[in-house]
Every structure is written in structure tokens, then in C-alpha cells.
Amino acid sequence: MTDELAESDLAPESEGLDSLRALDGHLAIRSGQLRDRLLAADVQLSLAPLHGVSTALTDVQTMRFEIRDFIVHERLRRLEQLENGLARLRAVHDADLLLGTVCQAVVECCGFDRVMLSRVKGSMWRPWKSYAAQRQDAELQFRDWMAAVPEIPLDHLLLESEMVRRREVAIVEDAATDPRVSPVLREASGHRSYVAAPLMPEGRVVGFLHADYRDLAVTPLDRDVLAAFARAFDGIFERAVLLRRLREQRDQVRVTLQTVSTMLDELASAEIELAMHDHSSALSTGPARRSTQDSARGRLESLLTKRELEVLALVATGATNDRIAERLVISSDTVKTHMKHILRKLRAENRAEAIAHYLRLTLEAGEA
Incomplete structure (x- = not known):
């Protein structure tokens, strides 16, 4: 029975968490079938067939446990990697530097191959920066496109419009067939499957992060990891902006106090005539x-x-x-x-x- 399982259509067609989840679903079906065979078996007959079914059911359950254990540990590994990357970002207090390095940070701490940062202003959005783990001609062409691309209207049918409205992360499993994907972006980026998250440092959507793999499809775990990064980055960026405002106000107050001090010194050193009594x-x-x-x-x-x-x-x-x-x-x-x-x-x-x-x-x- 175990050999039968190994040679059946239960074997994963490709590596990745999606394949493991699909395999777990098939195993759940086979587990139910084996359980039904045990319940329907005639205990008066030979115990040999029952032993084989029981052994197969045990193997299936063991395999399902190992799959789920792997998925949980993979999730914990990704989240730990994310937290390590966020710890480095929290040490940066300059808002402009954060924006300049956020794409690379997502690639390094979230595990994606490429990340794009977009800006949102009013009813328009515009791809702005990108970073890829491996630079290729296609990536260079994509950056040239971003440098020249006009602003894209936030049409109500676009995925980005949906993110602005719902303020939620989104996943595109097949960019070629998903009607929400911008045709302009799809053609320029070559996206086949990607996840995207809105950036909301002050509760208002001001940009997007789009992330994908070069050869693999994204998974729900990728969506969750990018969502966790985006929410953490919102707080980090907002803190940096507040610190910059405080520094500017401090500098203004310092200039004002220096001006007042200079004027008081001039007045104190000037000759003051006392009025007659x-x-x-x-x-x-x-x-x-x-x-x-x-x-x-x-x-x-x-x-x-x-x-x-x-x-x-x-x-x-x-x-x-x-x-x-x-x-x-x-x-x-x-x-x-x-x-x-x-x-x-x-x-x-x-x-x-x-x-x-x-x-x-x-x-x-x-x-x-």
C-alpha cells in the first residue's frame, strides 16, 4: 500500500508550499478512504488485509503530520528572517534613506527575487523604484520603463484601486488571466504571479510594494510575510518622519533663541538714558x-x-x-x-x- 501511494498521483508535481498543501489535500482524501475500508472490513476474515490498510493509514497520517510540521516551521523561519531585517531598518532614522533601501530590504528579509515601490497621489499611482536579487537585461529594461512611465490612473477595476479602498494586501496567482492586473504593468514587468501590499504610514495609502519570484509562483505565506513587513515599515517610516519634523522644529527654535539672545545682548550693551524723576x-x-x-x-x-x-x-x-x-x-x-x-x-x-x-x-x- 505504501508503494502504491508513492507511485500514485499523490506525488508532488513541483516543489514549494503550494505543492505540499495540494499533497496534504490528496492525503486527506486517501486517509478517509482507508478509514472507510477499515470500518467496512469484516473482522471475521483474515487480519492480513486489515493490517495492510492500518499500516497504510498510519503512513498517510505520518506524512500529513510531517508536511504540516514543515509548513509551520517554514512560516516561523520566514517570520524570523523578516524580524531580523526589520531590526536593521529600525536603526535607520532618516525617512529618505528608508525609502531608498526599502526594496532591497524586502528582497533580503522576505526572500523575494524582485520588489517594486510605487507612489500614490490622489487618483494616480506611479512605479518609482525596484530592486532585484539578480540584475538582468529584463530588469534594466524594467527600470528604464519606470523612469519614463507616466502616472497610471487608479481605475476602479485595478488591483491597486482595490488595495486603496480595502487597505489590504493582495495576491495575484496568474497575472496573465487576472483582469485586475494593469496591462501596462504586466507587459513592462513580466509579472506572472505576485503579491502587493499598500503602505499606510499615517493611515492613508501613499504607496505600494509589489513582490515576485523570477521562476516560482507566490503563495499565501508570501502574502502574509509581505503584509507583516508593510505594517511594520509603516511604523518605522512614520517614526522617521516625526523625528525629522522634531529636528526641524528644534532647529527653528534654536535659531529664534539665538536671534533673541543676540538682540538682548545688543540692548544690554547699549547706553540707556534714565528718565528724570x-x-x-x-x-x-x-x-x-x-x-x-x-x-x-x-x-x-x-x-x-x-x-x-x-x-x-x-x-x-x-x-x-x-x-x-x-x-x-x-x-x-x-x-x-x-x-x-x-x-x-x-x-x-x-x-x-x-x-x-x-x-x-x-x-x-x-x-x-
């Missing part, structure tokens, strides 16, 4: 103070609009464009436009100089 001197200097204060305030108001003054006041606190937009209930682009007008009117080269002008006039008004 008598009533007549106080009366004579009172209007002068008001005049100076009004003059400093008037210079700002004559140069800038009310909204520009509000923007500049927030800039002086170290607020970013996004923060200013949120505070004044306007768009970031409007804030940028106001800043351009402010810099031109104050004849300042950058935000730091604009802050210096603002603080100088403000301090003059306060000291007057």
Missing part, C-alpha cells in the same frame, strides 16, 4: 515714548497686512507652517504665500531674519 521731565518724555512706540508699531502695520502680522507673530514663536495653518484656520499653501510676502516686504532672506526684524521692532515698541 521730576514731573516736568516725565511729562516731556511721555509723549516721546508714545511716539516711539506708535512709530515702531506703525512701521510693522504699514509694511504688513493684519493677517501677515498674525503669521509673523506665530513664526516668531517657532511654529511650523502646518501649525500656523491649523491655528489661523487656513491652508499650508496660504501660509507659504504669506511668508513670501513677509520676506519680500521686510527685505529678509529667510525666516530667521524676518523673526529678527519682528522682535527688534516689537522690543523697540515695548521699551519705548
Whole structure:
């Protein structure tokens, strides 16, 4: 019976987890057949046939256990390999560097032969970068295509549109017959079978990862591994972006503090005339103070609009464009436009100089 199994159609046609799962399915059927033969056997007859059936059933169950054990261990091996790769990525704190190396990282820690990174903006998506374990002429042609390819509309029938809508990883078992596959991408990439995952670092789909093998079909395990990588990468990339924003805000605050410190040093070193304590001197200097204060305030108001003054006041606190937009209930682009007008009117080269002008006039008004 064992020899019969070995020579039957239960033998796997190709290596890989899919073949093992198919084999396990066939073995499950044969196991049921053997079990039925045991239950239907006449115990009054010779025990020899029953012994043979029992032995075959034991062999089938043993083989099924070994297949499942292998599949589980293969899954654990892939996930361990993935975690090792993610550990290296977590040490990178630069968002641009992460984007530049993500394709190679997927190949190395997920085991694929080729990975493509795409960007999503609005209703369009565009293949951007790729990395292959072995560079070939076809891969070089694919990269040339990515460099020249126009943006691809996210048609509602495309697989990528489905990923944006459902925010889930997808698997394509046969790219030649799957109607969801972009014809342009299929022709340029030569995809036969692949998995794809959306990138959502802030809960919004901003890109895709497509991964495949050169000669093998992808499996559900490949889909799960890529999904695990994408979700982990979302957190890693989002952290890098937040760190960059913090560094930018820290630098802005540092420039502002340095400007204020310089101005305070200038004021402290300047000669300050004390007002006379008598009533007549106080009366004579009172209007002068008001005049100076009004003059400093008037210079700002004559140069800038009310909204520009509000923007500049927030800039002086170290607020970013996004923060200013949120505070004044306007768009970031409007804030940028106001800043351009402010810099031109104050004849300042950058935000730091604009802050210096603002603080100088403000301090003059306060000291007057």
C-alpha cells in the first residue's frame, strides 16, 4: 500500500508550499478512504488485509503530520528572517534613506527575487523604484520603463484601486488571466504571479510594494510575510518622519533663541538714558515714548497686512507652517504665500531674519 501511494498521483508535481498543501489535500482524501475500508472490513476474515490498510493509514497520517510540521516551521523561519531585517531598518532614522533601501530590504528579509515601490497621489499611482536579487537585461529594461512611465490612473477595476479602498494586501496567482492586473504593468514587468501590499504610514495609502519570484509562483505565506513587513515599515517610516519634523522644529527654535539672545545682548550693551524723576521731565518724555512706540508699531502695520502680522507673530514663536495653518484656520499653501510676502516686504532672506526684524521692532515698541 505504501508503494502504491508513492507511485500514485499523490506525488508532488513541483516543489514549494503550494505543492505540499495540494499533497496534504490528496492525503486527506486517501486517509478517509482507508478509514472507510477499515470500518467496512469484516473482522471475521483474515487480519492480513486489515493490517495492510492500518499500516497504510498510519503512513498517510505520518506524512500529513510531517508536511504540516514543515509548513509551520517554514512560516516561523520566514517570520524570523523578516524580524531580523526589520531590526536593521529600525536603526535607520532618516525617512529618505528608508525609502531608498526599502526594496532591497524586502528582497533580503522576505526572500523575494524582485520588489517594486510605487507612489500614490490622489487618483494616480506611479512605479518609482525596484530592486532585484539578480540584475538582468529584463530588469534594466524594467527600470528604464519606470523612469519614463507616466502616472497610471487608479481605475476602479485595478488591483491597486482595490488595495486603496480595502487597505489590504493582495495576491495575484496568474497575472496573465487576472483582469485586475494593469496591462501596462504586466507587459513592462513580466509579472506572472505576485503579491502587493499598500503602505499606510499615517493611515492613508501613499504607496505600494509589489513582490515576485523570477521562476516560482507566490503563495499565501508570501502574502502574509509581505503584509507583516508593510505594517511594520509603516511604523518605522512614520517614526522617521516625526523625528525629522522634531529636528526641524528644534532647529527653528534654536535659531529664534539665538536671534533673541543676540538682540538682548545688543540692548544690554547699549547706553540707556534714565528718565528724570521730576514731573516736568516725565511729562516731556511721555509723549516721546508714545511716539516711539506708535512709530515702531506703525512701521510693522504699514509694511504688513493684519493677517501677515498674525503669521509673523506665530513664526516668531517657532511654529511650523502646518501649525500656523491649523491655528489661523487656513491652508499650508496660504501660509507659504504669506511668508513670501513677509520676506519680500521686510527685505529678509529667510525666516530667521524676518523673526529678527519682528522682535527688534516689537522690543523697540515695548521699551519705548
